[in-house]
Amino acid sequence: MTDIAADPLEPSGTTLGPASAAAVAVAARGTPAPWRLLARKPTFLAGAAVIVFWIVCAIFGHAIAPYNPLAQQLLATNAAPSGAHWFGTDPLGRDVLSRVIVGARSILIICPLATILGTVLGTAFGLAMGYFGGTFDLISGRIVEAVLALPSFIVAFLFLVALGPTTINLIIVIGLVFTPLIARTVRAAVLAERHLDYLSAARLLGENRSRIMFGEILPNVMPAILVEFTVRLGYAVFTVATLSFLGFGVQPPTPDWGADIAANYGNLTAGYWWQVLFPALAIASLVVAVILITDAIEQVLSS
Amino acid sequence: MATFLLKRLGLMVLTLFILSLIVFFAGQVLPGDPGRAILGNLASQSAVQALDHQLGVDRPLITQYLSWIGGLLHGNLGKSYTYQSAVEPFVRAALINSLKLAALAFVIVVPLGIIGGVIAALYNGRSVDRAISVTGLSLSTVPEFVSGIVLIVVFGVELKVLPVTAAAGAGASPGSQFKHLILPAIPLVLILFGYIARMARAGTIEALNSDYTRTAILKGLPRATVIRRHVLRNSLLPTITVIATQTGYLIGGLVVVETLFNYQGIGNLIFKAAQAKDFPMLEAGILVIGVVYVLATLIADLLLIALNPRLRTEVGHD
Numbered sequence: 001m002t003d004i005a006a007d008p009l010e011p012s013g014t015t016l017g018p019a020s021a022a023a024v025a026v027a028a029r030g031t032p033a034p035w036r037l038l039a040r041k042p043t044f045l046a047g048a049a050v051i052v053f054w055i056v057c058a059i060f061g062h063a064i065a066p067y068n069p070l071a072q073q074l075l076a077t078n079a080a081p082s083g084a085h086w087f088g089t090d091p092l093g094r095d096v097l098s099r100v101i102v103g104a105r106s107i108l109i110i111c112p113l114a115t116i117l118g119t120v121l122g123t124a125f126g127l128a129m130g131y132f133g134g135t136f137d138l139i140s141g142r143i144v145e146a147v148l149a150l151p152s153f154i155v156a157f158l159f160l161v162a163l164g165p166t167t168i169n170l171i172i173v174i175g176l177v178f179t180p181l182i183a184r185t186v187r188a189a190v191l192a193e194r195h196l197d198y199l200s201a202a203r204l205l206g207e208n209r210s211r212i213m214f215g216e217i218l219p220n221v222m223p224a225i226l227v228e229f230t231v232r233l234g235y236a237v238f239t240v241a242t243l244s245f246l247g248f249g250v251q252p253p254t255p256d257w258g259a260d261i262a263a264n265y266g267n268l269t270a271g272y273w274w275q276v277l278f279p280a281l282a283i284a285s286l287v288v289a290v291i292l293i294t295d296a297i298e299q300v301l302s303s
Numbered sequence: 304m305a306t307f308l309l310k311r312l313g314l315m316v317l318t319l320f321i322l323s324l325i326v327f328f329a330g331q332v333l334p335g336d337p338g339r340a341i342l343g344n345l346a347s348q349s350a351v352q353a354l355d356h357q358l359g360v361d362r363p364l365i366t367q368y369l370s371w372i373g374g375l376l377h378g379n380l381g382k383s384y385t386y387q388s389a390v391e392p393f394v395r396a397a398l399i400n401s402l403k404l405a406a407l408a409f410v411i412v413v414p415l416g417i418i419g420g421v422i423a424a425l426y427n428g429r430s431v432d433r434a435i436s437v438t439g440l441s442l443s444t445v446p447e448f449v450s451g452i453v454l455i456v457v458f459g460v461e462l463k464v465l466p467v468t469a470a471a472g473a474g475a476s477p478g479s480q481f482k483h484l485i486l487p488a489i490p491l492v493l494i495l496f497g498y499i500a501r502m503a504r505a506g507t508i509e510a511l512n513s514d515y516t517r518t519a520i521l522k523g524l525p526r527a528t529v530i531r532r533h534v535l536r537n538s539l540l541p542t543i544t545v546i547a548t549q550t551g552y553l554i555g556g557l558v559v560v561e562t563l564f565n566y567q568g569i570g571n572l573i574f575k576a577a578q579a580k581d582f583p584m585l586e587a588g589i590l591v592i593g594v595v596y597v598l599a600t601l602i603a604d605l606l607l608i609a610l611n612p613r614l615r616t617e618v619g620h621d
Contacts, residue, residue: 043437130364146318150597154573154589155325157434161577161585162333234444242559245448246574258448265563273456280449287444295440 018242037300050285057104065098069255078272088274090264096275100282103255106167107286110250111236114171119229125179126186127213127221130194141187142298144180152177153239157248165248174239178232182225189224193217223301230294234287241283257283305400310365311520315597322593323375327368331360332585340580341384375590381583385576390587393572401557401568407484408491408553413546416496417539419501424538425530427508441498446578447490447559454486487564491556502545506538513537540611547603554592573579 038044057064066086073093081088087096127138129144156177163169193199194217202216243249244258252259255281264275334340338354355361359370374381383390416439423435433507442450458465465486510516511534557570565571569588576584 026386040541103512141316142317143321146314146321149314149318149323149597149600150322150593151552151554153552154558154592155329157555157558157573157577158326158329158585158589159333161580162329238444238446239365242446242448242555245446245559246562246577248577258446261448265455266454268455268460272458273460276452277456280452283449284445287446288441291440291444292437295437 004055028224034300037303038296039298041296043292044296047289047296049225050289051293053283054104054108054286054289056260057101058108061102061105065095065101067095069098071095071103078267078270078275081274087278088272089221090260091267091272095189096260099255099260100257100278101283103257103260103279104286106250106254106256107237107240107244107258107283110167110174110240111233112168114174114240115178115229115233115236117171117175118232119182119225121175121179121182122182122228123218123225125183127190127217128152129183130177130187130190131209131213131217133194144183147180148184152181153242156239157243157246160243160248163245164175165251167250170240170243170249174236182228182232185224186221189221190217193220228293228300230290230297234290234294237283237287237290241287260283307604307608309358311601315601318596318597322590322597323372324368326586326589326593327371330589331367331371332364334580334582337384337582340582341495357580362426365574380587380590383576383580383581383584385579385584390584393584394587394591397567397569397572397588398595401561401570403480404484404487404561404566404567404568405553405557406491407481408488408495409546410590411488412492412495412499415492417503418501419496420500420505420542421507421530421538423500423504424507424511432504436504439497439500441497442493445493446492447556448563450493451487451490451560451563454489458486484566487560487566489551490560494552494556496553498545498549499542501571503538506541507534508538510538511535516572539576540607543606543610544603547599550596550599553595 008154028216062069071094075093076085076089077091077093079085079089079093085095085097087100089095090099119279125140125144129140156173159173160169163173191291199212199216202212207215241258245262247259247262250256252263260279261276264272267275331337335350336355337360338351338357339346342351342354347536352361354580360369362370378391380389380394382388383393386393419435419439423432426432466483515537516529519533520526524532554570557568558574559570560566561568561571562574569592573585573588573592577587578580
């Protein structure tokens with residue numbers, strides 16, 4: 001899973017070898033070529049379009065939705081999809097389309113924030129482990145490896161049961177579960193950079209440690225971090241949706257895809273498939289979109 | 304090899320220790336007062352304190368941890384709040400059920416994933432490869448409950464060809480049990496396919512580009528023989544490790560799949576214990592899963608050594 005991220009570094013490391021630190025930093029950050037390449041990838045464009053669509057729903061959901069997602073119409077419960085209710089209604093007569101549109105909000109707030117938290121912490125640890133090396137790396141590396149040997153979903157689940165499933169707890173728990181994974185990737189990327197000439201040059205110039213770590217190494221391992229971030233974002237969507245489905249994520253009556261599926265999948269045998277299928281497709285579209293973007297970024301960075 | 308094994312065993316012990324700390328901390332420290340949790344909000348403070356004392360949760364944390372871990376090492380997994388009896392028989396029965404489901408999923412997905420990955424590698428960079436890789440990757444990120452629901456709607460509700468609950472009922476024949484497990488196994492298969500195919504693909508591409516493959520081709524062996532004897536033997540080694548590491552994801556998936564299909568496995572046990580805040584049951588379930596997972600990783604390492612003679616001499620392989 002994480003071996004993907006180490007590859008993109010190789011080309012930049014070997015071809016840019018002896019150049020000055022500044023030039024390397026500029027080359028890694030400033031070249032417009034990767035973005036242009038990305039914009040030409042149909043998979044990236046498709047993924048980005050889907051994500052932009054859901055972001056718009058998350059921000060303007062209440063304005064776009066045809067009905068109030070919380071409004072119950074007790075005379076129109078379990079109505080099949082029709083002109084008035086495109087996606088039908090749920091057992092309380094709430095409009096499924098409106099709940100799907102507004103339901104984008106919770107997941108699009110929690111997942112990016114949790115992933116950012118995990119990426120920031122993981123990058124800090126990974127940089128420190130890779131750069132300082134020695135005993136610190138040895139001990140923290142073993143701990144990271146030992147933690148990674150645990151089923152992470154189960155650990156997150158346990159903590160959410162114990163702490164209670166609030167939005168802030170979801171963000172913190174998922175962010176912390178991601179931290180060792182990201183730390184390992186960043187550490188591997190830093191180790192690949194560590195003996196390159198630009199770092200020796202920076203050391204000889206007398207730059208201090210934090211300047212070298214954040215000013216020199218960080219920009220060069222940025223592609224690896226970017227790929228890791230998008231991969232984790234996909235997992236965050238997966239995890240939050242699953243937790244909500246199990247009742248330990250976003251709580252009802254807030255519209256949420258996973259929670260709505262959990263509330264209504266018992267009605268499947270009664271034939272009310274629309275209450276469940278549309279939120280399910282929403283989740284699937286979001287994860288697949290993130291994956292398409294990840295795949296496109298990886299391809300561009302490794303080409 | 305001895306160093307490699309010792310390192311792995313050391314890591315396993317460390318992992319289990321961290322697991323025990325996590326489970327103890329999350330299961331016994333974070334939830335707060337167990338006496339209050341059992342007796343409810345209306346109970347008097349003195350009754351709560353008496354029960355806390357009886358449960359031993361008013362002792363210092365380190366003493367509690369040591370007595371808890373001592374009990375675990377003697378096979379005492381604790382007493383369920385819900386059933387007021389030892390959790391061990393529940394966990395054992397659930398584990399056996401889960402292993403059946405997991406085994407079926409693996410039996411389906413391992414050959415499929417390997418075949419998919421090898422085909423993708425043979426067509427490296429072409430549309431067949433892209434189709435297999437992107438499909439596999441996309442499927443592996445669609446949550447099991449989403450694919451599970453689609454399967455229930457299509458096969459269970461619309462076509463009515465397969466049962467939508469996993470439990471075949473008491474005393475059902477193995478054939479009937481198998482039929483009930485097909486639908487729940489598919490979401491797990493969909494998740495795992497992408498990972499296994501991806502690894503098999505990467506391994507095959509590496510083997511295809513190797514010197515020994517070039518030699519085999521140059522000495523005039525038929526393509527099929529080269530692939531079977533030289534490429535596959537080498538390319539499938541890393542796949543074994545991936546299959547073992549995926550056990551962790553499989554277990555996460557079991558919680559969902561078993562809940563969705565109402566199957567009495569370890570995932571469902573954890574879910575129900577979590578809902579009832581039955582922490583001893585929850586802790587036992589999670590510990591058992593952690594141990595199974597760690598063992599699976601160790602077995603994969605041993606298998607890797609057995610299959611790859613190079614590892615037997617290489618010291619400190621990581």
